Amino acid sequence: MSVASATDNLPETAASVAVTSPLVGVFHASVAAGELLEAGQSIGSVESLGLPTNVEAPEAGTVESLLVDDGTPVEYGQPLLVVRRDA
Numbered sequence: 001m002s003v004a005s006a007t008d009n010l011p012e013t014a015a016s017v018a019v020t021s022p023l024v025g026v027f028h029a030s031v032a033a034g035e036l037l038e039a040g041q042s043i044g045s046v047e048s049l050g051l052p053t054n055v056e057a058p059e060a061g062t063v064e065s066l067l068v069d070d071g072t073p074v075e076y077g078q079p080l081l082v083v084r085r086d087a
Helices: 003-008
Strands: 016-020 025-029 042-048 051-056 061-066 072-074 079-085
Touching: 016 061, 025 051, 025 079, 042 079
Parallel strands: none
Antiparallel strands: 016 079, 025 042, 025 072, 042 051, 061 079
16 A cells, blocks of 8 residues: 555544654654644654654644554655644
8 A cells, every 4th residue: 555545544634634754764652642742742753774853743732543553664654643633
């Protein structure tokens, strides 16, 4: 399955947004489902070639679900988690 088809199936609505991987590597989560986030807060990192790249929440909200387990290889653009926007 391609990354494009994987993201097409995600329900990105006015109420939620998917956070995607900025590059190919191994995802290391630093948040859990139900956790409150501030815009710009680190949600984890993607390690590639031994170098971690920080992944930040695009806006404030609550982690609805983690779509990738900690330590899982990810592709560029792969959805990592879903953030429910604050009302």
